[in-house]
Amino acid sequence: MPLSPPVARVLRHTRAIQVEAFKRDDGLWDLDARITDIKDKEVTLASGVREAGTPLHDLRLRITIDLNLNIVDAEAASDAVPYPGYCDVIGPAYKQLVGLCLMKGFRAGLKERLSGVLGCTHLTELAQVLPTAAIQAYANDVIKTRDGDSDDDLLPNRPFQIDKCHGLRADGPAVEKYYPRWYVKPAAN
Structure with a gap:
């Protein structure tokens, strides 16, 4: 279902986030992430004027x-920043992501190592x-989601995605329909 029609408005800012996942020949995976911020009109910053359509931020993180979602390497690059010579020197700090696991305490570790003045x-x-980007990348490649498996009754373990979101809660209609073996009848009130 789409969003409701908006009232009359004028675009002022666009933030775009893109993540691409690549399976490497050495068995590892790269996640290349990019964030851009672009104004639709000229803006004056302390560091100077930015023309309309020129990125205020164009930042990349790889x-x-x-296969266990452990970070073995990390790098960051800043192609456009509001304060050149200052913002764009923090990239090497993102090597501190090495050793974190995306599925076990990642966000807390990220905050501890790179929040505030410790990072960008x-x-x-x-x-x-x-x-979540990594999980999407690994789904049906590294992590078997078992979507569409006709022999689900023969598999010993519950599909990993059950109870990870509202739509696939164990007592919900989607699980009852698509994963009947793993459906849990709601408790009576």
């Missing part, structure tokens, strides 16, 4: 992960989307 607000915000 993490390399193993925008790169750290961008990093927060990486756990």
Whole structure:
């Protein structure tokens, strides 16, 4: 269902976040993430004027992960920043992501290592989307979701995605329909 029609309005700012996942020849995976902020009109910053359509931020973050979602390498680059020579020197700090696991305490570790003046607000915000992006990348490639498996009754373990969101709650109609073996009847009130 789409959003309701908006009232009359004028675009002023566009933030775009993109994550691409790549399976590497060495068995590892790269997640390349990018965040951009673009104004639709000229803006004056303390560092100078930015023309309309020129990125205020164009930041990239690449993490390399193993099959267990552990970060084995990380790098950051800042192609456009509001304060050149200042904002764009923080990239090496993102090596501190190495050793974190995307599925076990990642966001807390990210905050501990790179929040506030320890990192770039925008790169750290961008990093927060990486756990779910990795799961989407791994689904049906590294992590078997078992969607459409006709022999579900023969498989010993419940599909990992059950109880990870509202739509696939164990006592919900989607699980009852698509994963009947794993459906849990709601408790009577």
